[in-house]
Amino acid sequence: MKPLHWLIVLLTATLFGSSFLFIKLAVQEIPPLTLAAARVLIAAIAMTAVLFAVGRRLPALGRAWLPLLVLGVLTAAIPYVGIAWGQTRIESSLGGILFATIPIFTVMIAPLVTPEQRLHGWRLFGVGIAFAGVIMTLGTQSLTAFLFSASGSGGSAHLAGATVTLLAAFSYAIGNIYARIKSGMDPMVMASGQLITGSLILLPIAFLLDPPVVAIPENTALFSTLALALLSTAAPVLMMFWLIRNAGATNASVLAFFMPVASVLLGALVLQETLEIHELAGFTLILLGALTSTGTLSRLVARTA
Numbered sequence: 001m002k003p004l005h006w007l008i009v010l011l012t013a014t015l016f017g018s019s020f021l022f023i024k025l026a027v028q029e030i031p032p033l034t035l036a037a038a039r040v041l042i043a044a045i046a047m048t049a050v051l052f053a054v055g056r057r058l059p060a061l062g063r064a065w066l067p068l069l070v071l072g073v074l075t076a077a078i079p080y081v082g083i084a085w086g087q088t089r090i091e092s093s094l095g096g097i098l099f100a101t102i103p104i105f106t107v108m109i110a111p112l113v114t115p116e117q118r119l120h121g122w123r124l125f126g127v128g129i130a131f132a133g134v135i136m137t138l139g140t141q142s143l144t145a146f147l148f149s150a151s152g153s154g155g156s157a158h159l160a161g162a163t164v165t166l167l168a169a170f171s172y173a174i175g176n177i178y179a180r181i182k183s184g185m186d187p188m189v190m191a192s193g194q195l196i197t198g199s200l201i202l203l204p205i206a207f208l209l210d211p212p213v214v215a216i217p218e219n220t221a222l223f224s225t226l227a228l229a230l231l232s233t234a235a236p237v238l239m240m241f242w243l244i245r246n247a248g249a250t251n252a253s254v255l256a257f258f259m260p261v262a263s264v265l266l267g268a269l270v271l272q273e274t275l276e277i278h279e280l281a282g283f284t285l286i287l288l289g290a291l292t293s294t295g296t297l298s299r300l301v302a303r304t305a
Contacts, residue, residue: 005247012239013255017262019232020092020099021270023084026224029217031210032084035225037202039084040076042229043237044195050238051192058189058196067182068193074175076198082168089161091273096263097137097283098165103256103290104130105173113177123293130289134166137282187241195233257287 026035051058059065086095107123179190217225240255260283267273275283292298 002247005243008239008243008247009255010258012236012243013258014262014266015232015236015239016255017096017259018266019228020083020087020095020263021266022224022228022232023087023095024092024267024271026217026221026228027084027087029221030225031206032088033081033202033206033210035084035228036077036080037199037206038225039080039229039233040195040202041199042226043233044192044199046230046234047188047192047195047237050234051188054188056186056188058193065193065197067178067185068190069197070178071175071182071190071194072197072201074171074178076194077201078171079168079175080198081202082164082171086161086165086168089157090165091267091275092271093264093267093273093275094137094162094279095165096260096267097279097286098134098162099169099172099263100256100260100283100286100290101130101134101166101169102173102176104286104293105170106176107293109173110177113181122298123295126289126291126293128289129292130286133282133285133287133289135282136285137162137279187244188238191237191241257290260287 023035030038048058059068083095083099104127108127175194182190243255264275264283268275
């Protein structure tokens with residue numbers, strides 16, 4: 001990749017990684033479900049405006065919207081709610097670390113739907129490393145608290161937040177695989193459509209299940225919500241499509257490895273979060289496992305050899 005491509009990769013990863021920071025700030029006053037609904041609605045409006053501005057059009061109502069509905073559930077509704085709920089119980093930096101498992105889940109699930117991709121050799125070894133990293137990141141203290149303590153304990157709540165965040169990453173990985181299967185659709189149309197369907201799903205659910213926001217949130221929560229939707233969702237999606245078009249999908253996939261680094265750094269710099277030794281060690285294993293299982297490590301070695 002050219003220097004410009006690497007610059008866009010780092011900027012895009014930073015914007016994606018900042019979502020955990022903005023969620024952590026906003027969820028202090030805005031319920032998670034409402035926050036997720038607001039995020040996807042604002043991002044959908046912004047993405048659709050850009051779509052029409054560049055001369056693209058959404059498909060006519062009908063069967064063409066079925067894949068967009070599936071993507072809206074897998075890559076918007078489930079992960080956005082899961083991340084927001086998880087951030088009420090875990091640190092923003094830990095959320096970013098756990099979301100680095102997306103490439104791992106993708107490697108594990110892809111062989112089930114695309115027979116040409118097999119899980120063997122170094123891929124299987126990388127998955128094992130990453131799995132060990134997840135266990136190490138969660139920590140034996142949280143696991144013990146979940147298994148043997150009361151449900152209201154801090155350790156149990158911490159593990160519940162981490163588990164829901166992992167489920168959000170799992171849903172996103174399935175959505176990515178589904179998007180590859182439907183790769184014939186225009187990427188910008190796909191991005192706008194999944195945000196639109198995601199907002200149509202989340203808005204009525206949030207209205208029915210979340211307690212009403214009776215007071216206007218403070219500026220920090222409001223600005224964080226806007227930044228989450230525009231800077232951490234709509235903008236990096238557009239930049240990711242630019243990367244795919246100009247640098248290729250394989251090169252663009254390295255975003256997944258820089259995103260958790262950005263979330264950890266932002267959590268430490270802005271929120272003064274600190275990571276335990278076992279979390280840092282787990283983070284290292286997850287990244288190493290992701291690099292190994294996706295073949296990125298072998299490609300990097302081959303290029304430098």
